[in-house]
Amino acid sequence: MLLVVEQFLNGLQFGLLLFLLAAGLTLVFGIMDLVNLAHGSLYMMGAYFAATFAAWTGSFILGALMALGATLVLGIVLEVTALRHLYGRDHLDHVLATFGLILFFNEAVRLIWGPAGLALPLPAWLTVPVPILPGIHYPAYRLAIIVVALLVALLLYLGVMRTRIGMLIRAGASNREMIGALGINIKLLYTLVFGLGAALAGLAGLMQAPILTVQIGMGENILILAFVIIVIGGIGSIRGAFLAAIFVGMIDTLGRAFLPNLLRQVLSSTAASTAAPALSSMLIYLLMAIVLVVRPEGLFPANRR
Amino acid sequence: MKGLSVSKAVTALMLAGLVLLPLYSSLSGNIFILTLFTRIVILALAAASLNLIMGYGGMMSFGHAAYLGIGGYAVGILAQEGIGSGFVQFPVALAASALFALVIGALSLRTRGVYFIMITLAFAQMAYYVASGLARYGGDDGLTVYKRSDFSGLIDLSDRVQFYYLCLACLLGVIFLIWRIVNSRFGLVVQGLRSNEQRMQAIGFPAKRYQLVCFVISGTMCGLAGALLANNTDFVSPAVMYWTRSGDLMVMVILGGMGTLFGPVMGAVVYLLLEEFLSQITEYWALIMGPLLLLIVLFGRGGIMGVLGRVGRG
Structure with a gap:
């Protein structure tokens, strides 16, 4: 029972983290029609910035806030200098150009921070276990991730659905020429959206950093997961990304936790322990393949947003 | 037509270089x-x-490296199980790649655009994780191929020069095949589908079937590359199927020039x-x-x- 609740929460936490990453990706994809493979690099930069600034200032919160600002600025700089020129080009060009950016960021990190990973230590008040149900404790930090991510998701929803900027963003997604003709500065809007996506990726990276090590290439595995999510959810749909992210986070976490035991009931224990990790990593891709075969446009196509 | 001649001259120069390379290598001892x-x-x-x-x-397949792994693992696994003959290993490598391409192609071709890019990526990642789970064949660490494919005296793959020429012959053979395919009726239909699938379908061509056959041919060819690669490195690991490797292949194609016969070769070399x-x-x-x-x-x-073409035209 304890294990089930704990793994369930872990799945929720991982799913919400994936949502932060996927939300930025799906916004950029849906609105600018830009395939940004370098989104994972922004996630990595968020983690590196946080580790550096936290060590600098001695405060986790302060470091996190500074890292958030830094990734926002980095995203804006990236958009203005490079990615802006890719709008309207072929998706393949995007893949190639942002693939180059991944190479660049990984190498730049190696040059600046060295090949060894960094650690981002948590303040003491975030490491205590919190009782969530009678007799069941859960780490405060993971709980904090869930709360922050849910808050951000809510803000994002309200921001996109209820504010003037959000309205412009939605309008830009459905018809960019029209909104430009109505006198909206579409370039500025795109830069803003890209910066927002970068900051979300940075937030995901810096929140994940204390749980995993901060290392080069950390963004690449999770980037693929984020792509899987937006494809399952339907490209451009934030609601789809949210549901798919939670779904994928759950499947991944629960699969890793319980699949070995399940397999052990049908296979010999050595066969089960070797097959289980591969099988649980495959589950998500299997899910995506099934979704795409059944619904080639994803579960929540963007036009129903 | 001057533009055509510049890219043709560069291509010819590159091919001559590739053919004469072993000579240079033996003369310079490099x-x-x-x-x-x-x-x-x-x-x-x-x-x-x-x-x-x-x-x-x-x-736009973003999972092409999967065939490199499948071809490689076919060679590695057969060698591990004591079947060293290249006359078995290579056909198995090709058949396994073709089968994989048939299955994932049939499923992937239901989607298009970015979704196609992503679903091919997903299938390649699945192949990657399957290979990581093959504990009997090294799992994550990969599989060492202790003995290269044995072609019973016909050609010795352990001899560097012979192996190089075998690879070059395979490359030129595949390019010849692609040239014949592209200029055949089949190839014209496939290219027609690229420009306008609806129109081709309206004319009465079964679009998906043509695309699937093309997809399988391509996968089989890449499986050959995989079998050669495993022989070249004497080693095969899940890492050859990782998505960044598929990205590398895409980069080579785009860098050299998509839809040109020798562009990918140029791209790979550069x-x-x-x-x-x-x-x-x-x-x-x-x-x-x-x-x-x-x-x-x-x-x-x-x-x-493309750049060479523009340079030629001034």
């Missing part, structure tokens, strides 16, 4: 360059196979030589390579072949 170019030729073969579906067929050259100058070669790719996309439309 063995390393032969090893390097064997790898380049094999990856050029993989890139050429990707170009068939990407450049001519308009099918990309891998550049990587080698930059890594000798600085440990941080990717710091230059990354922005370079960005610049190529921004300013070099049509890849190297």
